Amino acid sequence: MTRVYPGVTPVHALGPLDLDLARGEFFSVVGPSGCGKSTLLDVLAGLSPPTAGKISFEGRPVVGEVPDGIGVVFQEDASFPWLAVRDNIAFGLRRAGTEPAEIARRVAYAVGFMGLDDFADAFPAQLSGGMRQRVCIARTLVLQPRLILLDEPFGALDQQTRLLMGDELLRLWRETGSTILLITHALDEAALLSDRVGVMSARPGRFIDLVSTGWARDRDSRIASDPGFGAITARLWAALRPESIKAMGRTAL
Amino acid sequence: MMRLFDAVAVVAAILVIWLGLYAYAGDAAITPPLRTFAFAAELLSRASFWNHVGATMAAFAMALAISAVAGVALGLMLGMRRFAGEVAEPILSSFYTVPKVTLYPVMLLIFGLGMSAKVAFGVIHGMIPVMLFTIAAVKNIQPVLLRTARVMRLSPAQTALNVLAPAVTPEIITGLRVGFALSLLGVLIGEMFASQRGLGFLIINGIEIHDVRMMTTVTLIVVVFAVAANSLMLVLDRHAHRFA
Amino acid sequence: MTRARRIIWTRLVLIAGAVGLIELLCRLGIITPLTIIAPSQMAFELARMMASGELVRPAAYTFMEVGSAFAVSVVAGGALGALVHARPRLRRALDPLLGSWYAVPFFVFYPLLVALFGLNALPLIAIGVIFAAPAMMLSTLAGLDRVPRVMRKVARVHRLSRVQEVRLITLPSAAPHLFTGLKLAFAYSFIGIIAGEFILSGGGLGYGIAYAYESFENRKMYALMLFVLLIATGVNGALHVWDGRLARRWGRT
Secondary structure, eight states: OBEEEOSSSOEEEEOSOOOOOOTTOEEEEEOOTTSSHHHHHHHHHTSSOOSBSOOEETTEEOOSSOOTTEEEEOSSOOOOTTSOHHHHHHHHHHHHTOOHHHHHHHHHHHHHHTTOGGGTTSOGGGSOHHHHHHHHHHHHHTTOOSEEEEESTTTTSOHHHHHHHHHHHHHHHHHHOOEEEEEOSOHHHHHHHOSEEEEEOSSSBOEEEEEEOOOOSSOOGGGGGSHHHHHHHHHHHHHHHHHHHHHHTOSOO | OHHHHHHHHHHHHHHHHHHHHHHHHOTTTOOOHHHHHHHHHHHHTOHHHHHHHHHHHHHHHHHHHHHHHHHHHHHHHHHHSHHHHHHHHHHHHHHHHSOGGGGHHHHHHHHOSSHHHHHHHHHHHHHHHHHHHHHHHHHTSOHHHHHHHHHTTOOHHHHIIIIIHHHHHHHHHHHHHHHHHHHHHHHHHHHHHHOSSSHHHHHHHHHHTTOHHHHHHHHHHHHHHHHHHHHHHHHHHHHHTTTO | OOHHHHHHHHHHHHHHHHHHHHHHHHHTTSSOTTTOOOHHHHHHHHHHHHHHTTTHHHHHHHHHHHHHHHHHHHHHHHHHHHHHHHOHHHHHHHHHHHHHGGGSOGGGGHHHHHHHHOSSSHHHHHHHHHHHHHHHHHHHHHHHHTSOHHHHHHHHHTTOOHHHHIIIIIHHHHHHHHHHHHHHHHHHHHHHHHHHHHHHTOSHHHHHHHHHHHTTOHHHHHHHHHHHHHHHHHHHHHHHHHHHHHHHHHTOO
């Protein structure tokens, strides 16, 4: 599909590109800044309509609204400052009219899973950025979405926290069996976590390479010691480097 | 271009409302626009009118000067001495929210009727916001700017002139803008019952002797002046904040 | 002693000192009772007036006016704020008007308002509304401005209807600023009404002060002034503390 932003000079943000996500796979998207990664997420989720082409999810077209079964974790902190952590997580379930007992069960599970036990009754303002992101992930988790879209969720965190959060994400993926699309600018993160990585060109973003990692399902960040990891990361950068330079506005470096 | 059109549209809307009010309430309450403009032109040609304008402006100028100078000076002092600033700020804030009416009689008893009372009114209305904004401006200086000044080994005078002054100026200007409007308001209110001269007096006198035309016209002149002056200060304010 | 305690103590000492100084100067006759009477006498007179019940009617009248002006200002200001927020062009056009609003002495419109509403409490309430509504409106605008854009997306991911979005996300997100608006609306209603009563002889506490002043009844005048001062500081102070508590819990943006 293609996404062009209308305006005085139309901005061709994205595409044309084709993408097929296999059910249950962990797919990452890497690309230079401004290549349209976030736009891709918006279009996939149904938040923005494509200018040309179509999106379908589970066999049905995605038109105008966000389909049931898709969860999104945004780059910015989207936790509700006026709700305690527990209520934040329960938000989606309450809106869906789930039984209180079921809500309590799922929230308790998510709180435990994301390591938020000590903070369940605190307010987001009292938590660090990383913990707030965990709250957002938990909020998405409890709805048991079949597809989870994450837009640079660990962007604001330091490297070590990122690696650990990556492990948690893998755990989540295995436990829920959902399909994951992760947008990240960190090549090592993409190489570590994914089954496949899509490399996007500079704007307008198109896929210029699709790398399969071939990792076993049961993996964590320690897979960095696997010799394949270096090769994959190198391949990603080889494809990405010229695009990044282009995005920075230079012709060569 | 659209800006101009919108501004004209707003003015037109006000005129329409004005005419509507006149149609509903009649001559006993308000004078219609055209007659008001005509009388305004006439007033502006009368020397006696300009005497009143002079009285108001003199009081206003003094009140503004005192509010600005004392407000900024005290604000700087309280802003720089952390402890004093924190002690004083809530007191000033609550002073701001208390009806200053409660002080009018005291002012009158201390200053008597006349110019000094008017200036006092202007000052108690205008000085507080100047102080509050100045204190905030000083508190909000980013520490990293001061550290940079030290790393560059600037003298205290250089630091004050080249780093501190530009950093606090935008907020102080906003404070002066608010102080300007409130000072004017204070002086006018003072004139309403503490003076026999000035624009405020003309208005309240117009109300008392049922000279609706005078009341409406002088009100219009005051409003136009206030809006014009404030708009000018808004431009200045935006210019000062252009880097924020 | 912690710093916070020291600050509060210093403040109390300062205020007590100032009051004490005035008391001393009055008792010593340096300040004549024609100008200012001793604070203790003010308090005494106020207590007497409260006991005798002569405060009830003017106080009730003023509170009725302030309450009405407050209620109307909050509703009108909030509604207008929401309306103007939705129309950026209207907002830009009204900007200079709002910026100059408080430079205009609104009491001059009193005869017009009397002609419109009659010789009762309504003209004064109208003046109170003219004073207070813009403050509420500006605060509402600020609050709506500060709803993070990501929250809108979260609303769509959770498939909330427009009404649900406003109720569950927009309003709670804007709440801190709306509360500030309430604080300001109260303060300005109070100021406008009391000043109006004083200047325009409306009845109520402000009128009582003016009448006592003109009748040279200094004791009564100062007692009423003290009463107004206490109410203003009391209510504004309580709202301020509440505001601070909310800010600490929710983390003001």
